[in-house]
Amino acid sequence: MTAIPERAVTRAERQAQTRGTLIKVARRLFLADGYAATSLDRVALEAGFSKGAVYSNFKNKEELCLAVLDSIHERQIEEVVAAFRDHETLDERLEAFSAWARERLGRPRWTALEVEFGSVARQSPYVASELAKRHTQVRGAIAALIDVVVEDAGVQISMTSEQAATVLLSLGIGLGAQRSLDPTIDVSVFAATMRQLIGLPPH
Amino acid sequence: MTAIPERAVTRAERQAQTRGTLIKVARRLFLADGYAATSLDRVALEAGFSKGAVYSNFKNKEELCLAVLDSIHERQIEEVVAAFRDHETLDERLEAFSAWARERLGRPRWTALEVEFGSVARQSPYVASELAKRHTQVRGAIAALIDVVVEDAGVQISMTSEQAATVLLSLGIGLGAQRSLDPTIDVSVFAATMRQLIGLPPH
DNA sequence: CCTTCCAGATACTAACGGTATCTGGAATAG
């Protein structure tokens, strides 16, 4: 317990560093090749460790993926919040959000991972509930953004913001899932549906 | 080549029967437990064969699943077409379709299989294109139904029927994917969005 | 300085998709 932690590479710090490296490498591989197609051996190897390091830091492959998804969600939320913060008018904000969604759905590696892991999670009630918990958070965040837009601009909406968020998230998942199989899918319907939901004329 | 095929259990007939049995058993297991969680050994065993029978009738696990999906789609299309044939007015037809979708999304074993296999198909360009081909057919069928509704009832629609079909299919996929993880998801937004797409007031 | 402890390495198992090979009996030729 050094008073001044100079160069204090404690055991806990080293482990946290290992954990972070594993998450970073796993995120890259899961996004590039998918969950099932990425072996834990390869994650460990590319991170410069052995598989033992993985199982020492995560209960199993699923827990590693949950950690990866958390690290992704953190970044996504930052992006969307920033897009809203950097714009003032309703139209600009909607356009910024549409652009963000178009970008995500256009190269849907993230959506694909989310959907694939959802299929895996289905096998285990615990993992399913953990993933559902995260989906609920995302829906809540979208609903809050919708509330801001609706209140701010005095537009009319024909369903609750929670329901509208469910529609948008489902639409994003479904479009991304199809887009990862068929690049010709028309992703523009996302923005169109969004405008229609909040009672705006088609752009 | 008997003129009267009495009791003609030819080799081709036996193989077709084997193939049909395998598809039937695989459909039950894939729907109950998922694609990855169902081993070919188990499919063969429960069908009363060995794994050799599977590989003698299908190129691999993916081709077996494509055959299973085809057999499912056949039944689904029959159901929807019948629902339309059995009703006359726009409202009745929409309600029948909503009820069908609610039933499918409420116990989303089929949607879950479709989505899980989509993730698998992503690994192989050939399988991906085969699956995308089927999705395109489904979208076309939905678009055709929308055309009938729109023309028949003289309602207005703010996007092409192809785009509306894309929205509905994506929404169904996304809702089903979430529903299979979280039974509290509000599935009623499917019908609400559908009505809104074709310019009808909320029911 | 010596003991304890644990992050990570190593060695293993079971399960799975897929391949190679074999075989018994139906199909066909003579």
Add this chain to the structure above:
DNA sequence: CTATTCCAGATACCGTTAGTATCTGGAAGG
């Protein structure tokens, strides 16, 4: 009717993978 061919399905095997059990080197702590 007999002999030969052929192939649907069985059997035996392989490589890969998630997961488990065990070990070890070096930091933590007395």
